[in-house]
Amino acid sequence: MADHTMQQAESHYFISNPPPKDLKANTTLAREFIGRHADEGRRVVLVTSGGTTVPLETQTVRYIDNFSAGTRGATSAEYFLQQGYAVVFLHRQFSLLPFSRHYSHNTRSFLDYMKEEDGRVVVDEQHQEEMLRVLRQYAEVKRENRLLILSFVTITEYVWDLREVAQLMRPLGARAMFYLAAAVSDFFVPQDRMVEHKIQSTEEFSQSAVAGAGTKPPAARTEGRSLIIDLEPVPKFLKQLVDGWAPESIIVSFKLETDPSILVKKAQYSLNKYAHHLVIGNLLATRKWEVVFVSELEGEKWIRVPSNRRTKSFSGIESLVGAADPLTKDETSFAGSGRSAVP
Numbered sequence: 001m002a003d004h005t006m007q008q009a010e011s012h013y014f015i016s017n018p019p020p021k022d023l024k025a026n027t028t029l030a031r032e033f034i035g036r037h038a039d040e041g042r043r044v045v046l047v048t049s050g051g052t053t054v055p056l057e058t059q060t061v062r063y064i065d066n067f068s069a070g071t072r073g074a075t076s077a078e079y080f081l082q083q084g085y086a087v088v089f090l091h092r093q094f095s096l097l098p099f100s101r102h103y104s105h106n107t108r109s110f111l112d113y114m115k116e117e118d119g120r121v122v123v124d125e126q127h128q129e130e131m132l133r134v135l136r137q138y139a140e141v142k143r144e145n146r147l148l149i150l151s152f153v154t155i156t157e158y159v160w161d162l163r164e165v166a167q168l169m170r171p172l173g174a175r176a177m178f179y180l181a182a183a184v185s186d187f188f189v190p191q192d193r194m195v196e197h198k199i200q201s202t203e204e205f206s207q208s209a210v211a212g213a214g215t216k217p218p219a220a221r222t223e224g225r226s227l228i229i230d231l232e233p234v235p236k237f238l239k240q241l242v243d244g245w246a247p248e249s250i251i252v253s254f255k256l257e258t259d260p261s262i263l264v265k266k267a268q269y270s271l272n273k274y275a276h277h278l279v280i281g282n283l284l285a286t287r288k289w290e291v292v293f294v295s296e297l298e299g300e301k302w303i304r305v306p307s308n309r310r311t312k313s314f315s316g317i318e319s320l321v322g323a324a325d326p327l328t329k330d331e332t333s334f335a336g337s338g339r340s341a342v343p
């Protein structure tokens with residue numbers, strides 16, 4: 001798509017899909033956070049995490065979801081924080097969060113980490129060491145106010161937040177990084193094709209799907225007893241991010257596939273098309289144990305957790321990334337800008 005067509009698609013998207021209610025509040029928080037860390041000379045990374053939804057109704061009962069628990073984003077955010085970055089963590093509401101991820105979203109209740117001792121609640125002996133380690137890291141980050149947590153649910157909320165935060169980070173130049181681990185919908189229902197109320201399964205109650213002359217029917221509707229969903233493509237905002245919103249920054253995107261035979265090709269295609277710094281490819285079935293880095297600097301490079309370490313207690317493939325990261329190899333490699341990298 002030519003640049004002006006991309007820009008038209010962008011402006012059309014933002015005109016026809018209104019901003020989320022909490023955009024102003026999120027922007028205020030982000031402006032203060034980014035400004036303060038920029039003044040202190042810190043590098044700032046936006047980590048996106050979790051999946052976006054595509055609502056089918058304005059008063060949403062039904063929606064299409066994208067796979068992602070938020071493990072990659074939450075774990076990576078911890079490593080960025082360890083490396084001294086300030087982190088804006090833009091995540092799907094109720095998906096995993098840095099630090100608390102160690103104690104949530106598993107079959108254990110957080111109460112299982114506790115016990116009663118002399119009428120007081122204390123952490124059970126067997127979890128003391130690990131919890132103390134996590135707590136110390138968390139306390140340091142809190143003391144230095146280096147983590148800002150923002151959330152989205154829908155694709156539209158995500159895109160608006162991404163654009164606002166990117167534009168706020170733009171003045172940081174190469175001290176800004178985007179680490180786009182969220183699983184973002186490729187297709188959606190535009191606001192002007194969304195029905196107001198819950199889609200009915202019986203014709204007697206269904207809203208009329210007959211479109212007027214020149215207008216499209218609702219994107220999700222019942223026809224007879226079938227549910228028809230006719231989604232439209234989400235504009236490719238990565239292009240806008242790279243070229244327009246934050247052109248000097250370091251941009252790392254992710255590519256998730258299920259078919260091993262196309263993963264590297266798709267990652268290379270994305271790198272060529274958007275001309276950013278790094279694409280990290282992963283397969284749904286093996287994402288916890290192997291990822292492939294695709295960059296102009298190093299081509300294709302696999303990082304694998306050795307099979308004898310693939311246990312639940314392993315700290316995550318994110319812990320191996322620092323050593324292998326092509327962006328860290330040469331601190332001056334990106335246009336001599338001193339850009340550095342994924343922790």
Ligand code: PAZ
Nearest residue numbers: 068069070071072181184254255256
């Ligand atoms: O959140 P999670 O750890 O369950 O999964 C991470 C992931 C597979 C969503 C992420 O590594 C990724 O590939 N994100 C980009 C997805 C996409 O291609 O849109």
